[in-house]
Amino acid sequence: MRLYRLGEIPWQETQGIYHALAELGQEAVIICRPAGKYVCLGYHDDFNQEINSEYCQQNNIPLIRRETGGGVVLLDKDQLFFQLILRNDSPLLRGRRDRFFSTFLKPAVETLRDYGLNAAVQNPADIVVDGRKISGNGAGDINGYAVYIGNILLDFDRRAMSDLLKTPSAIFREHTRLSMERHLTTLKEELREMPFMADLEERLAGHFTALLPELKPAVYSGELQTLAQKTAKRLMSPDVLQLPGRRLKARQVKIKEGVFLRSHNYRDELGRTGTAILLIDNNVIRWLECSGMDYFTSQAKLLLSEYLVGVTLRQEDIRCVIKCWQDKAANLDLDSIKTETLTQWIIEGIS
Amino acid sequence: MSQYNTPGELYYTQDHAWIKVEDGKIRIGVSDFMQKLAGEITFIRIPRANKSLAAGATLCSIQSGKWAGKIKVPMNGTVVEANSELTTNPKLLNEDCYASGWICVMEPENLEAGLVGLLHGEEADRFFTEEHAKHSKPE
Numbered sequence: 001m002r003l004y005r006l007g008e009i010p011w012q013e014t015q016g017i018y019h020a021l022a023e024l025g026q027e028a029v030i031i032c033r034p035a036g037k038y039v040c041l042g043y044h045d046d047f048n049q050e051i052n053s054e055y056c057q058q059n060n061i062p063l064i065r066r067e068t069g070g071g072v073v074l075l076d077k078d079q080l081f082f083q084l085i086l087r088n089d090s091p092l093l094r095g096r097r098d099r100f101f102s103t104f105l106k107p108a109v110e111t112l113r114d115y116g117l118n119a120a121v122q123n124p125a126d127i128v129v130d131g132r133k134i135s136g137n138g139a140g141d142i143n144g145y146a147v148y149i150g151n152i153l154l155d156f157d158r159r160a161m162s163d164l165l166k167t168p169s170a171i172f173r174e175h176t177r178l179s180m181e182r183h184l185t186t187l188k189e190e191l192r193e194m195p196f197m198a199d200l201e202e203r204l205a206g207h208f209t210a211l212l213p214e215l216k217p218a219v220y221s222g223e224l225q226t227l228a229q230k231t232a233k234r235l236m237s238p239d240v241l242q243l244p245g246r247r248l249k250a251r252q253v254k255i256k257e258g259v260f261l262r263s264h265n266y267r268d269e270l271g272r273t274g275t276a277i278l279l280i281d282n283n284v285i286r287w288l289e290c291s292g293m294d295y296f297t298s299q300a301k302l303l304l305s306e307y308l309v310g311v312t313l314r315q316e317d318i319r320c321v322i323k324c325w326q327d328k329a330a331n332l333d334l335d336s337i338k339t340e341t342l343t344q345w346i347i348e349g350i351s
Numbered sequence: 352m353s354q355y356n357t358p359g360e361l362y363y364t365q366d367h368a369w370i371k372v373e374d375g376k377i378r379i380g381v382s383d384f385m386q387k388l389a390g391e392i393t394f395i396r397i398p399r400a401n402k403s404l405a406a407g408a409t410l411c412s413i414q415s416g417k418w419a420g421k422i423k424v425p426m427n428g429t430v431v432e433a434n435s436e437l438t439t440n441p442k443l444l445n446e447d448c449y450a451s452g453w454i455c456v457m458e459p460e461n462l463e464a465g466l467v468g469l470l471h472g473e474e475a476d477r478f479f480t481e482e483h484a485k486h487s488k489p490e
Contacts, residue, residue, distance in 0.1 A: 042419070043412060043414070043419035044394045044396060044412070044414045044419060067419060068417075068419050069414055069416070069417040069418050069419040070417045089485070094485070094486055094487075095388070095486045095487065096388055096389070096390050097388070097389070097415075097416075097418040097420070098390065098415070098416040098417065098418055101417070124416050124417060125416070125417045137417065138417045138419070139417055139418045139419070140418060140419035140420065140421075141418075141419065141420045141421045144366070243396065244396060245394075245396070246393065246394040246414065
Protein backbone atom coordinates (compact mmCIF):
# COMPACT_ATOMS: atom_id res chain seq x y z
CA MET A 1 0.00 0.00 0.00
CA ARG A 2 1.32 3.42 -0.96
CA LEU A 3 1.83 6.44 1.27
CA TYR A 4 1.64 9.81 -0.45
CA ARG A 5 2.93 12.65 1.70
CA LEU A 6 2.15 15.61 -0.50
CA GLY A 7 2.43 18.62 1.80
CA GLU A 8 0.65 21.66 0.38
CA ILE A 9 -0.82 21.12 -3.08
CA PRO A 10 -3.31 23.04 -5.28
CA TRP A 11 -6.67 22.88 -3.54
CA GLN A 12 -8.42 20.98 -6.36
CA GLU A 13 -5.90 18.16 -6.13
CA THR A 14 -6.66 17.52 -2.45
CA GLN A 15 -10.03 16.18 -3.64
CA GLY A 16 -8.98 14.93 -7.05
CA ILE A 17 -6.15 12.76 -5.75
CA TYR A 18 -8.15 10.17 -3.80
CA HIS A 19 -10.84 9.93 -6.46
CA ALA A 20 -8.08 9.42 -9.05
CA LEU A 21 -6.32 6.73 -7.03
CA ALA A 22 -9.61 4.87 -6.50
CA GLU A 23 -10.26 5.09 -10.23
CA LEU A 24 -6.78 3.66 -10.82
CA GLY A 25 -7.46 0.89 -8.31
CA GLN A 26 -4.59 1.80 -5.99
CA GLU A 27 -4.77 1.26 -2.25
CA ALA A 28 -3.11 4.21 -0.55
CA VAL A 29 -2.90 6.66 2.31
CA ILE A 30 -2.61 10.33 1.39
CA ILE A 31 -1.59 13.14 3.72
CA CYS A 32 -1.94 16.61 2.25
CA ARG A 33 -3.31 20.12 2.72
CA PRO A 34 -4.79 22.61 0.26
CA ALA A 35 -2.97 25.75 -0.84
CA GLY A 36 -6.22 27.71 -0.85
CA LYS A 37 -9.67 28.03 0.65
CA TYR A 38 -12.63 26.17 -0.90
CA VAL A 39 -16.04 24.70 -0.15
CA CYS A 40 -16.63 20.98 -0.50
CA LEU A 41 -20.11 19.45 -0.66
CA GLY A 42 -20.80 15.89 0.42
CA TYR A 43 -22.01 13.49 -2.26
CA HIS A 44 -25.66 13.88 -1.30
CA ASP A 45 -25.76 17.53 -0.22
CA ASP A 46 -28.30 19.63 -2.07
CA PHE A 47 -26.48 22.64 -3.53
CA ASN A 48 -29.50 24.94 -3.61
CA GLN A 49 -30.50 24.12 -0.07
CA GLU A 50 -27.02 24.31 1.43
CA ILE A 51 -24.92 26.93 -0.32
CA ASN A 52 -24.98 30.73 -0.17
CA SER A 53 -23.58 30.97 -3.69
CA GLU A 54 -23.64 34.77 -3.67
CA TYR A 55 -21.27 34.82 -0.71
CA CYS A 56 -18.98 32.26 -2.33
CA GLN A 57 -18.86 34.26 -5.57
CA GLN A 58 -18.24 37.58 -3.84
CA ASN A 59 -15.42 36.07 -1.80
CA ASN A 60 -13.94 34.02 -4.66
CA ILE A 61 -14.42 30.76 -2.79
CA PRO A 62 -14.57 27.90 -5.31
CA LEU A 63 -16.80 24.86 -4.90
CA ILE A 64 -16.35 21.16 -5.49
CA ARG A 65 -18.38 18.03 -4.71
CA ARG A 66 -16.75 14.89 -3.33
CA GLU A 67 -18.10 11.35 -3.82
CA THR A 68 -18.04 10.63 -0.10
CA GLY A 69 -20.53 11.30 2.67
CA GLY A 70 -20.60 13.98 5.34
CA GLY A 71 -21.80 17.54 4.91
CA VAL A 72 -20.69 20.86 3.45
CA VAL A 73 -17.30 21.98 4.74
CA LEU A 74 -15.02 24.95 4.38
CA LEU A 75 -11.51 23.69 3.78
CA ASP A 76 -8.26 25.65 3.77
CA LYS A 77 -4.54 25.56 4.37
CA ASP A 78 -4.99 25.43 8.16
CA GLN A 79 -6.33 21.89 7.95
CA LEU A 80 -4.41 18.68 7.49
CA PHE A 81 -6.13 16.02 5.39
CA PHE A 82 -5.76 12.26 5.66
CA GLN A 83 -7.34 9.90 3.14
CA LEU A 84 -7.40 6.12 2.85
CA ILE A 85 -8.32 4.01 -0.16
CA LEU A 86 -9.00 0.31 0.36
CA ARG A 87 -10.18 -2.50 -1.88
CA ASN A 88 -13.76 -3.34 -1.08
CA ASP A 89 -12.68 -6.87 -0.17
CA SER A 90 -9.84 -5.66 2.06
CA PRO A 91 -9.57 -7.84 5.19
CA LEU A 92 -9.54 -4.57 7.16
CA LEU A 93 -13.19 -3.97 6.28
CA ARG A 94 -15.62 -6.02 8.32
CA GLY A 95 -19.33 -5.56 8.75
CA ARG A 96 -20.93 -2.16 8.43
CA ARG A 97 -18.87 0.46 6.68
CA ASP A 98 -19.29 3.06 9.44
CA ARG A 99 -17.68 0.70 11.96
CA PHE A 100 -14.32 1.12 10.23
CA PHE A 101 -14.21 4.82 11.15
CA SER A 102 -12.90 3.99 14.62
CA THR A 103 -9.91 2.21 13.02
CA PHE A 104 -9.38 4.81 10.31
CA LEU A 105 -9.37 7.61 12.88
CA LYS A 106 -6.85 5.99 15.24
CA PRO A 107 -3.77 7.64 13.68
CA ALA A 108 -5.36 11.10 13.93
CA VAL A 109 -6.49 10.46 17.52
CA GLU A 110 -2.97 9.28 18.45
CA THR A 111 -1.47 12.33 16.76
CA LEU A 112 -3.67 14.66 18.82
CA ARG A 113 -2.80 12.73 21.97
CA ASP A 114 0.89 13.28 21.16
CA TYR A 115 0.16 16.95 21.80
CA GLY A 116 -1.33 16.11 25.19
CA LEU A 117 -4.93 16.51 24.07
CA ASN A 118 -7.82 14.44 25.39
CA ALA A 119 -8.84 13.24 21.92
CA ALA A 120 -11.40 10.51 21.27
CA VAL A 121 -13.67 9.26 18.51
CA GLN A 122 -17.28 10.32 18.90
CA ASN A 123 -19.25 7.72 16.98
CA PRO A 124 -19.66 7.32 14.22
CA ALA A 125 -17.11 9.66 12.69
CA ASP A 126 -16.02 12.76 14.63
CA ILE A 127 -12.88 13.25 16.66
CA VAL A 128 -13.49 15.39 19.72
CA VAL A 129 -11.22 16.98 22.29
CA ASP A 130 -13.02 17.27 25.61
CA GLY A 131 -16.28 16.92 23.71
CA ARG A 132 -15.52 19.59 21.08
CA LYS A 133 -15.11 18.53 17.45
CA ILE A 134 -11.64 18.93 15.98
CA SER A 135 -11.91 16.62 12.97
CA GLY A 136 -14.68 15.91 10.46
CA ASN A 137 -14.81 12.76 8.37
CA GLY A 138 -16.67 10.95 5.63
CA ALA A 139 -16.54 7.84 3.49
CA GLY A 140 -17.84 6.38 0.29
CA ASP A 141 -17.66 3.90 -2.50
CA ILE A 142 -15.58 5.14 -5.45
CA ASN A 143 -15.08 2.73 -8.33
CA GLY A 144 -15.72 -0.21 -6.01
CA TYR A 145 -13.09 1.00 -3.52
CA ALA A 146 -13.84 2.01 0.04
CA VAL A 147 -12.56 5.54 0.58
CA TYR A 148 -12.29 7.19 4.00
CA ILE A 149 -11.34 10.86 4.34
CA GLY A 150 -10.78 13.22 7.26
CA ASN A 151 -9.09 16.36 8.47
CA ILE A 152 -7.54 17.90 11.56
CA LEU A 153 -8.40 21.52 12.24
CA LEU A 154 -5.38 23.63 13.08
CA ASP A 155 -7.43 26.79 12.78
CA PHE A 156 -10.97 27.38 11.54
CA ASP A 157 -12.87 30.43 10.30
CA ARG A 158 -16.31 29.88 11.81
CA ARG A 159 -17.66 33.16 10.52
CA ALA A 160 -16.83 32.27 6.92
CA MET A 161 -18.30 28.77 7.45
CA SER A 162 -21.59 30.19 8.72
CA ASP A 163 -21.65 32.85 5.99
CA LEU A 164 -21.22 30.37 3.13
CA LEU A 165 -24.21 28.29 4.21
CA LYS A 166 -27.64 29.22 2.97
CA THR A 167 -29.60 30.14 6.08
CA PRO A 168 -33.21 31.25 6.50
CA SER A 169 -32.26 34.36 8.46
CA ALA A 170 -29.39 36.43 9.80
CA ILE A 171 -30.31 35.26 13.32
CA PHE A 172 -30.00 31.63 12.26
CA ARG A 173 -26.62 32.36 10.66
CA GLU A 174 -25.36 34.02 13.82
CA HIS A 175 -26.54 31.10 15.93
CA THR A 176 -24.77 28.74 13.52
CA ARG A 177 -21.55 30.63 14.14
CA LEU A 178 -22.09 30.71 17.91
CA SER A 179 -22.88 26.98 17.99
CA MET A 180 -19.66 26.26 16.12
CA GLU A 181 -17.76 28.45 18.60
CA ARG A 182 -19.18 26.32 21.38
CA HIS A 183 -18.93 22.86 19.84
CA LEU A 184 -15.83 23.05 17.63
CA THR A 185 -12.21 23.49 18.60
CA THR A 186 -8.84 23.67 16.84
CA LEU A 187 -5.25 22.77 17.58
CA LYS A 188 -4.40 26.46 17.78
CA GLU A 189 -7.05 27.03 20.43
CA GLU A 190 -6.16 23.92 22.40
CA LEU A 191 -2.39 24.54 22.34
CA ARG A 192 -2.68 28.34 22.42
CA GLU A 193 -0.32 28.45 19.47
CA MET A 194 -0.13 27.01 15.95
CA PRO A 195 1.72 23.70 15.91
CA PHE A 196 4.44 23.16 13.32
CA MET A 197 2.77 21.62 10.31
CA ALA A 198 5.80 19.48 9.48
CA ASP A 199 5.77 17.97 12.96
CA LEU A 200 2.04 17.27 12.76
CA GLU A 201 2.41 15.60 9.35
CA GLU A 202 5.33 13.50 10.55
CA ARG A 203 3.40 12.23 13.54
CA LEU A 204 0.29 11.47 11.50
CA ALA A 205 2.33 9.58 8.88
CA GLY A 206 4.05 7.64 11.68
CA HIS A 207 0.75 6.59 13.24
CA PHE A 208 -0.65 5.52 9.85
CA THR A 209 2.48 3.43 9.28
CA ALA A 210 1.99 1.82 12.70
CA LEU A 211 -1.61 0.96 11.74
CA LEU A 212 -0.69 -0.20 8.23
CA PRO A 213 2.90 -1.52 8.34
CA GLU A 214 2.84 -2.35 4.63
CA LEU A 215 2.79 1.37 3.74
CA LYS A 216 5.61 2.41 1.39
CA PRO A 217 6.42 6.01 0.44
CA ALA A 218 5.25 6.86 -3.07
CA VAL A 219 5.98 9.66 -5.51
CA TYR A 220 3.26 11.99 -6.77
CA SER A 221 3.97 11.56 -10.47
CA GLY A 222 3.09 14.10 -13.12
CA GLU A 223 0.72 11.56 -14.60
CA LEU A 224 -1.14 11.13 -11.33
CA GLN A 225 -1.26 14.87 -10.78
CA THR A 226 -2.78 15.35 -14.24
CA LEU A 227 -5.40 12.71 -13.46
CA ALA A 228 -6.15 14.34 -10.09
CA GLN A 229 -6.66 17.70 -11.82
CA LYS A 230 -8.87 16.16 -14.49
CA THR A 231 -10.97 14.39 -11.84
CA ALA A 232 -11.29 17.60 -9.82
CA LYS A 233 -12.48 19.45 -12.91
CA ARG A 234 -15.31 16.92 -13.28
CA LEU A 235 -16.23 17.28 -9.60
CA MET A 236 -16.37 21.08 -10.01
CA SER A 237 -18.61 20.98 -13.09
CA PRO A 238 -22.13 22.46 -12.82
CA ASP A 239 -23.62 19.03 -13.62
CA VAL A 240 -21.95 17.45 -10.60
CA LEU A 241 -22.43 20.41 -8.26
CA GLN A 242 -26.14 20.52 -9.09
CA LEU A 243 -26.82 16.82 -8.60
CA PRO A 244 -30.07 16.41 -6.64
CA GLY A 245 -29.50 15.97 -2.94
CA ARG A 246 -31.20 15.27 0.32
CA ARG A 247 -33.81 17.93 1.12
CA LEU A 248 -35.27 18.27 4.57
CA LYS A 249 -38.58 19.82 5.62
CA ALA A 250 -36.79 22.18 7.98
CA ARG A 251 -33.46 23.94 7.44
CA GLN A 252 -30.90 22.12 9.52
CA VAL A 253 -27.19 22.63 10.04
CA LYS A 254 -25.17 19.87 11.64
CA ILE A 255 -22.66 21.33 14.06
CA LYS A 256 -21.09 18.05 15.16
CA GLU A 257 -22.23 14.44 15.72
CA GLY A 258 -25.64 14.62 17.41
CA VAL A 259 -25.81 18.43 17.53
CA PHE A 260 -28.04 20.28 15.06
CA LEU A 261 -29.32 23.81 14.67
CA ARG A 262 -32.77 23.84 13.09
CA SER A 263 -35.22 26.43 11.88
CA HIS A 264 -38.89 25.43 12.20
CA ASN A 265 -41.48 27.52 10.43
CA TYR A 266 -44.80 28.16 12.12
CA ARG A 267 -48.24 28.68 10.61
CA ASP A 268 -51.38 28.40 12.69
CA GLU A 269 -55.10 28.15 12.06
CA LEU A 270 -55.34 31.93 12.08
CA GLY A 271 -52.78 32.19 9.30
CA ARG A 272 -50.10 33.67 11.54
CA THR A 273 -46.50 32.78 10.78
CA GLY A 274 -43.14 32.81 12.54
CA THR A 275 -40.07 30.73 13.22
CA ALA A 276 -38.44 28.84 16.03
CA ILE A 277 -34.70 28.25 16.05
CA LEU A 278 -33.78 25.15 18.03
CA LEU A 279 -30.48 23.70 19.11
CA ILE A 280 -30.87 19.93 19.35
CA ASP A 281 -28.27 17.84 21.17
CA ASN A 282 -28.77 14.08 21.01
CA ASN A 283 -32.45 14.60 20.29
CA VAL A 284 -32.94 16.88 23.29
CA ILE A 285 -33.86 20.56 22.89
CA ARG A 286 -31.01 22.52 24.46
CA TRP A 287 -32.07 25.98 23.39
CA LEU A 288 -35.00 27.58 21.61
CA GLU A 289 -35.79 31.07 20.34
CA CYS A 290 -38.95 32.31 18.61
CA SER A 291 -38.70 35.05 16.04
CA GLY A 292 -41.35 37.04 14.20
CA MET A 293 -44.11 35.85 16.54
CA ASP A 294 -45.22 39.08 18.13
CA TYR A 295 -48.78 37.77 18.51
CA PHE A 296 -47.42 35.77 21.45
CA THR A 297 -46.50 37.92 24.42
CA SER A 298 -42.85 38.01 25.52
CA GLN A 299 -43.97 36.25 28.67
CA ALA A 300 -45.56 33.39 26.69
CA LYS A 301 -42.46 32.96 24.51
CA LEU A 302 -40.15 32.96 27.49
CA LEU A 303 -42.34 30.40 29.21
CA LEU A 304 -42.37 28.20 26.09
CA SER A 305 -38.60 28.21 25.95
CA GLU A 306 -38.37 27.38 29.65
CA TYR A 307 -40.79 24.49 29.24
CA LEU A 308 -39.16 22.98 26.15
CA VAL A 309 -35.47 23.17 27.02
CA GLY A 310 -34.36 19.75 28.22
CA VAL A 311 -37.26 17.92 26.58
CA THR A 312 -36.68 15.07 24.12
CA LEU A 313 -37.82 15.80 20.57
CA ARG A 314 -40.47 13.09 20.64
CA GLN A 315 -44.10 13.58 19.67
CA GLU A 316 -45.65 12.53 22.98
CA ASP A 317 -43.13 14.44 25.13
CA ILE A 318 -43.52 17.63 23.14
CA ARG A 319 -47.33 17.36 23.06
CA CYS A 320 -47.38 16.98 26.84
CA VAL A 321 -45.19 20.05 27.38
CA ILE A 322 -47.14 22.14 24.88
CA LYS A 323 -50.38 21.23 26.66
CA CYS A 324 -48.88 22.32 29.99
CA TRP A 325 -47.73 25.56 28.38
CA GLN A 326 -51.18 26.24 27.00
CA ASP A 327 -52.76 25.52 30.39
CA LYS A 328 -50.25 27.67 32.23
CA ALA A 329 -50.47 30.48 29.75
CA ALA A 330 -54.25 30.35 29.33
CA ASN A 331 -54.49 34.01 30.16
CA LEU A 332 -52.07 34.75 27.31
CA ASP A 333 -54.59 33.88 24.58
CA LEU A 334 -53.07 30.59 23.47
CA ASP A 335 -56.12 28.39 23.77
CA SER A 336 -57.34 29.34 20.30
CA ILE A 337 -54.43 27.37 18.78
CA LYS A 338 -54.60 23.60 18.53
CA THR A 339 -52.10 21.67 20.62
CA GLU A 340 -51.38 19.51 17.55
CA THR A 341 -50.39 22.55 15.49
CA LEU A 342 -47.93 23.70 18.11
CA THR A 343 -46.57 20.18 18.56
CA GLN A 344 -45.97 19.75 14.84
CA TRP A 345 -44.21 23.11 14.74
CA ILE A 346 -41.74 22.07 17.40
CA ILE A 347 -41.23 18.53 16.04
CA GLU A 348 -40.59 19.35 12.38
CA GLY A 349 -41.95 22.77 11.48
CA ILE A 350 -44.98 23.65 9.39
CA SER A 351 -44.42 24.56 5.77
CA MET B 352 -29.24 -18.13 4.27
CA SER B 353 -31.16 -17.78 7.49
CA GLN B 354 -29.48 -14.51 8.47
CA TYR B 355 -30.68 -12.83 5.32
CA ASN B 356 -33.78 -13.00 3.22
CA THR B 357 -32.60 -13.93 -0.30
CA PRO B 358 -35.61 -14.91 -2.42
CA GLY B 359 -34.63 -17.76 -4.73
CA GLU B 360 -36.43 -16.43 -7.82
CA LEU B 361 -34.29 -13.27 -7.93
CA TYR B 362 -30.92 -12.60 -9.53
CA TYR B 363 -28.19 -10.75 -7.61
CA THR B 364 -25.14 -8.64 -8.41
CA GLN B 365 -21.74 -8.66 -6.70
CA ASP B 366 -22.58 -5.24 -5.23
CA HIS B 367 -25.69 -6.69 -3.55
CA ALA B 368 -28.48 -5.48 -5.76
CA TRP B 369 -31.39 -7.79 -6.67
CA ILE B 370 -32.92 -8.12 -10.11
CA LYS B 371 -36.37 -9.45 -10.89
CA VAL B 372 -37.32 -10.31 -14.46
CA GLU B 373 -40.79 -9.00 -15.36
CA ASP B 374 -42.08 -9.34 -18.93
CA GLY B 375 -38.73 -8.69 -20.56
CA LYS B 376 -37.89 -5.84 -18.20
CA ILE B 377 -35.90 -5.92 -14.96
CA ARG B 378 -36.88 -4.47 -11.60
CA ILE B 379 -33.92 -3.55 -9.37
CA GLY B 380 -33.49 -3.06 -5.64
CA VAL B 381 -31.02 -3.58 -2.81
CA SER B 382 -30.74 -6.98 -1.15
CA ASP B 383 -31.52 -7.65 2.49
CA PHE B 384 -27.79 -8.27 2.97
CA MET B 385 -26.95 -4.81 1.66
CA GLN B 386 -29.57 -2.93 3.65
CA LYS B 387 -28.36 -4.65 6.82
CA LEU B 388 -24.74 -3.85 5.98
CA ALA B 389 -25.61 -0.23 5.23
CA GLY B 390 -27.65 0.38 8.38
CA GLU B 391 -30.29 3.12 8.30
CA ILE B 392 -30.43 4.51 4.76
CA THR B 393 -31.25 8.22 4.95
CA PHE B 394 -31.18 9.19 1.29
CA ILE B 395 -31.15 7.71 -2.20
CA ARG B 396 -30.43 9.53 -5.44
CA ILE B 397 -32.67 7.60 -7.78
CA PRO B 398 -31.96 7.30 -11.51
CA ARG B 399 -33.85 9.43 -14.00
CA ALA B 400 -36.49 7.73 -16.15
CA ASN B 401 -35.70 7.44 -19.89
CA LYS B 402 -31.98 7.50 -19.22
CA SER B 403 -29.85 4.96 -21.10
CA LEU B 404 -27.13 3.47 -18.96
CA ALA B 405 -24.22 1.14 -19.62
CA ALA B 406 -23.52 -1.87 -17.42
CA GLY B 407 -21.11 -0.90 -14.64
CA ALA B 408 -22.08 2.79 -14.58
CA THR B 409 -23.57 4.20 -11.39
CA LEU B 410 -27.28 3.42 -11.24
CA CYS B 411 -27.99 5.16 -7.95
CA SER B 412 -26.30 6.16 -4.74
CA ILE B 413 -27.38 5.84 -1.14
CA GLN B 414 -26.42 7.54 2.10
CA SER B 415 -26.21 5.81 5.46
CA GLY B 416 -24.53 7.70 8.25
CA LYS B 417 -21.47 9.30 6.67
CA TRP B 418 -21.13 6.56 4.06
CA ALA B 419 -22.09 7.28 0.44
CA GLY B 420 -22.57 3.97 -1.35
CA LYS B 421 -23.28 3.22 -4.99
CA ILE B 422 -25.15 0.58 -6.93
CA LYS B 423 -24.00 -0.23 -10.45
CA VAL B 424 -26.13 -0.76 -13.53
CA PRO B 425 -26.44 -4.56 -13.87
CA MET B 426 -26.78 -4.61 -17.69
CA ASN B 427 -27.03 -2.16 -20.58
CA GLY B 428 -30.47 -0.66 -20.87
CA THR B 429 -32.84 2.25 -20.32
CA VAL B 430 -34.51 3.24 -17.08
CA VAL B 431 -38.24 3.22 -17.74
CA GLU B 432 -39.50 3.89 -14.24
CA ALA B 433 -37.99 4.99 -10.93
CA ASN B 434 -39.52 4.71 -7.47
CA SER B 435 -39.96 8.37 -6.54
CA GLU B 436 -41.52 7.34 -3.22
CA LEU B 437 -37.99 6.60 -2.01
CA THR B 438 -37.01 10.25 -2.31
CA THR B 439 -39.27 11.19 0.57
CA ASN B 440 -39.28 7.82 2.29
CA PRO B 441 -35.87 6.11 1.98
CA LYS B 442 -36.77 3.95 5.00
CA LEU B 443 -38.53 1.63 2.56
CA LEU B 444 -35.09 0.43 1.46
CA ASN B 445 -34.54 -0.93 4.96
CA GLU B 446 -38.07 -1.93 5.84
CA ASP B 447 -39.29 -3.55 2.63
CA CYS B 448 -36.31 -3.92 0.31
CA TYR B 449 -37.87 -6.58 -1.97
CA ALA B 450 -41.27 -4.96 -2.43
CA SER B 451 -42.13 -1.28 -1.88
CA GLY B 452 -38.40 -0.47 -1.59
CA TRP B 453 -37.72 -1.27 -5.28
CA ILE B 454 -35.50 1.33 -6.96
CA CYS B 455 -36.22 1.28 -10.67
CA VAL B 456 -37.35 -0.72 -13.71
CA MET B 457 -35.06 -0.98 -16.74
CA GLU B 458 -35.62 -2.18 -20.26
CA PRO B 459 -32.47 -4.16 -21.07
CA GLU B 460 -30.79 -4.08 -24.46
CA ASN B 461 -30.25 -7.82 -24.26
CA LEU B 462 -31.86 -9.50 -21.26
CA GLU B 463 -30.50 -12.99 -21.85
CA ALA B 464 -26.92 -11.79 -22.22
CA GLY B 465 -27.31 -9.51 -19.20
CA LEU B 466 -28.50 -12.32 -16.94
CA VAL B 467 -25.43 -14.42 -17.69
CA GLY B 468 -23.22 -12.24 -15.48
CA LEU B 469 -25.61 -12.31 -12.50
CA LEU B 470 -25.79 -14.59 -9.49
CA HIS B 471 -28.77 -16.91 -9.17
CA GLY B 472 -29.89 -19.96 -7.20
CA GLU B 473 -27.13 -21.95 -5.53
CA GLU B 474 -24.47 -19.60 -6.85
CA ALA B 475 -26.19 -16.69 -5.11
CA ASP B 476 -26.49 -18.72 -1.89
CA ARG B 477 -22.76 -19.46 -1.96
CA PHE B 478 -21.99 -15.79 -2.61
CA PHE B 479 -24.06 -14.57 0.32
CA THR B 480 -22.62 -17.26 2.59
CA GLU B 481 -19.11 -16.10 1.73
CA GLU B 482 -20.02 -12.46 2.12
CA HIS B 483 -21.57 -13.17 5.50
CA ALA B 484 -18.46 -15.06 6.63
CA LYS B 485 -16.25 -12.18 5.50
CA HIS B 486 -18.22 -9.48 7.24
CA SER B 487 -18.93 -11.36 10.44
CA LYS B 488 -15.28 -12.17 11.24
CA PRO B 489 -14.13 -10.49 14.44
CA GLU B 490 -12.51 -7.10 13.85
